[in-house]
Amino acid sequence: xxxxxxxxxxxxxxxxxxxxxxxxxxxxxxxxVYPIGTSQSQSLHWYSQMFGTVEGSSTFYAMPSVETFExxxxxxVDSFQFSFKFPQRITHEAELVDCDDATREFLQRLKILHGxxxxxxxxxxxxxxxxxxxxxxxxxxxxxLPQECSWAVEVRHSDWFDEGPNEKWLDKLLVDLNIDRVxxxxxxxxxxxxxxxxxxxxxxxxxxxxxxxxxxxxxxxVRVVGRNKPLEVTSYWQEWSKQIATWILKGLQPxxxxxxxxxxxxPELARWMHRLIGEEVVKLDxxxxxxxxxxxxxxxxxxxxxxxxx
Numbered sequence: 001x002x003x004x005x006x007x008x009x010x011x012x013x014x015x016x017x018x019x020x021x022x023x024x025x026x027x028x029x030x031x032x033v034y035p036i037g038t039s040q041s042q043s044l045h046w047y048s049q050m051f052g053t054v055e056g057s058s059t060f061y062a063m064p065s066v067e068t069f070e071x072x073x074x075x076x077v078d079s080f081q082f083s084f085k086f087p088q089r090i091t092h093e094a095e096l097v098d099c100d101d102a103t104r105e106f107l108q109r110l111k112i113l114h115g116x117x118x119x120x121x122x123x124x125x126x127x128x129x130x131x132x133x134x135x136x137x138x139x140x141x142x143x144x145l146p147q148e149c150s151w152a153v154e155v156r157h158s159d160w161f162d163e164g165p166n167e168k169w170l171d172k173l174l175v176d177l178n179i180d181r182v183x184x185x186x187x188x189x190x191x192x193x194x195x196x197x198x199x200x201x202x203x204x205x206x207x208x209x210x211x212x213x214x215x216x217x218x219x220x221x222v223r224v225v226g227r228n229k230p231l232e233v234t235s236y237w238q239e240w241s242k243q244i245a246t247w248i249l250k251g252l253q254p255x256x257x258x259x260x261x262x263x264x265x266x267p268e269l270a271r272w273m274h275r276l277i278g279e280e281v282v283k284l285d286x287x288x289x290x291x292x293x294x295x296x297x298x299x300x301x302x303x304x305x306x307x308x309x310x
Contacts, residue, residue: 010077017256044075150217183213189225221254
């Protein structure tokens, strides 16, 4: 019997929220998310037992094949759900106009995951040029999306943060369509000067979108960018944990994605966030136990864990 067949699985559908990282494969995650020496073909299986979702950016840059989507579905545990981005050729190049063929192709791919219960919230990340002048294009595009799936929208142009007519129009549109607004928070990243080359690059690339906690659907969708030294952003994680706990107690199901300039730190930030949420919501189930790997341990392939398990 293979190690994959022996490994336990968790029912993420029982959880009052979903937490994930921006990727499911990172070479520094050996013995953190999966055993050291795990092949890339098995990393998704292990990741999907440690986290309930993942932010899939691969679809933003290119359109994966049907076979790739089928492979992802088969490699992940039953209750795991992917949260993919719309391709950039739809959102950034076409800006939601005259892109029916590309959109239809992407939706057909998503149906593969939806059919087996692996499709989570797919989000439309709009570029910094997409202003309120394109509101008709946005409304038309969103109204045509299949209602049986879950969607979210991330805006970056300043028009959508005017606390006036443009932002109110956007929020009402999303409320009417039961679509979540992506809450992107880069405050932790920019709270201090960069401490290493990776943070320097991250501060160059990440936007400084105004902070919001606006809820327009049933799944508050949070993307928060921390730092490579988690203790530098303690206050922000505490702030978010209180907000997330409030949503949970109201019957909402938040989706949280913890980013770090260095992906190696994303799992630690996620587990830390979970611990803080648990302190706010006493009945929250503890994060699942680390997968038991007695076969690997006996062979000396596992080194002692360096990260505390909250």
